[in-house]
Amino acid sequence: MIRNTPKEKIGKFTRAGKVLHLDGDKDYLDICIEQYKKLGIEAVGISITEKDQAGAVYDLLQEHKPDILVLTGHDGMIKGESNYQNIDNYRNSKHFIEAVKEARRYEKNPDSLVIFAGACQSLYHQIIDAGANFASAPYRVLIHALDPVLVCQKVALTSIEKVLDPMDIVGNTITGYKGIGGVQTRGKYRIGYPVEPFK
Amino acid sequence: MGELRIGDVVARKSYGMDIMFKVADIKNDGNRKIVVLKGICYRIEADAPEEDLVVQSEQDISHHNMEMSRKIDRKFRQMAMSSQMGYQKK
Numbered sequence: 001m002i003r004n005t006p007k008e009k010i011g012k013f014t015r016a017g018k019v020l021h022l023d024g025d026k027d028y029l030d031i032c033i034e035q036y037k038k039l040g041i042e043a044v045g046i047s048i049t050e051k052d053q054a055g056a057v058y059d060l061l062q063e064h065k066p067d068i069l070v071l072t073g074h075d076g077m078i079k080g081e082s083n084y085q086n087i088d089n090y091r092n093s094k095h096f097i098e099a100v101k102e103a104r105r106y107e108k109n110p111d112s113l114v115i116f117a118g119a120c121q122s123l124y125h126q127i128i129d130a131g132a133n134f135a136s137a138p139y140r141v142l143i144h145a146l147d148p149v150l151v152c153q154k155v156a157l158t159s160i161e162k163v164l165d166p167m168d169i170v171g172n173t174i175t176g177y178k179g180i181g182g183v184q185t186r187g188k189y190r191i192g193y194p195v196e197p198f199k
Numbered sequence: 200m201g202e203l204r205i206g207d208v209v210a211r212k213s214y215g216m217d218i219m220f221k222v223a224d225i226k227n228d229g230n231r232k233i234v235v236l237k238g239i240c241y242r243i244e245a246d247a248p249e250e251d252l253v254v255q256s257e258q259d260i261s262h263h264n265m266e267m268s269r270k271i272d273r274k275f276r277q278m279a280m281s282s283q284m285g286y287q288k289k
Contacts, residue, residue, distance in 0.1 A: 025237060025242070027239075028242070035275075072242060073242065074237050074238070074242050074243060074244035075242065075243070075244060076243045076244045076245050079245070079246070091244050092244065119242035119243070119244075120238065120241055120242045120243035120244070121243070136242075142218070142238065142241040142242070142243050143241065143242055144240060144241060144242075144271075145238075145240055145241065145242060146271060147242075150274070150278065153278065154278075172278050174270070174271065174274055
């Protein structure tokens with residue numbers, strides 16, 4: 001017996017990863033949100049200084065339930081300091097690390113909640129050790145305002161069937177491997193079926 | 200140079216005017232002014248003494264911004280293309 005196959009074309013729908021973007025710089029936040037919009041990615045942007053992000057992130061995660069979290073703003077090594085391992089030589093890295101730890105208290109699975117954290121010259125490996133999937137800046141270089149968006153784009157629009165190689169993600173940023181690095185991460189894009197026929 | 204104000208776009212002489220910043224804050228350290236800077240294209244924060252800074256003209260800024268947005272547009276276009284073909288490529 002052959003099953004009745006419907007004559008009309010049955011559509012599929014898609015769902016990209018949702019982003020929660022906390023930014024210490026209001027101007028950059030606006031630029032980033034505009035870019036998410038252009039890319040068709042649902043994003044919630046909140047302007048909040050780097051040092052306040054750790055205190056606010058847990059509640060914000062609970063409220064917005066994103067797939068991807070961005071913790072950024074401004075950072076920099078303090079001039080004249082040459083000890084790259086000392087966290088006190090960075091203006092905001094410790095705040096990003098604290099915020100990542102808080103976010104991981106909410107969701108510890110790195111494939112459930114994908115985290116990007118850091119800004120220019122941030123203390124890369126400590127942010128990764130705190131639980132971020134992606135961080136800046138392995139070579140302590142300057143990163144571009146839109147680099148976090150480029151990382152999110154790749155994750156949000158890659159199928160959940162695929163595990164992304166950090167090399168591919170980093171290659172898609174403006175700054176490249178000197179500015180951004182991370183760990184293998186599963187994509188967040190899902191296809192659904194069918195679309196209901198009612199207009 | 201006139202009085203520096205918050206929001207002015209400046210570059211640093213000591214770094215060969217490499218990147219542009221906006222003035223985020225101005226602090227007094229004794230009789231010296233320490234200016235807190237935030238990059239306008241890069242996510243950098245830094246301190247600089249006032250005398251190290253040069254205010255940039257409107258023309259310089261818009262030239263710089265145009266250059267930057269050209270670079271970014273190219274990047275995003277590249278990405279859009281590679282993500283469309285991403286499934287076949289391996």
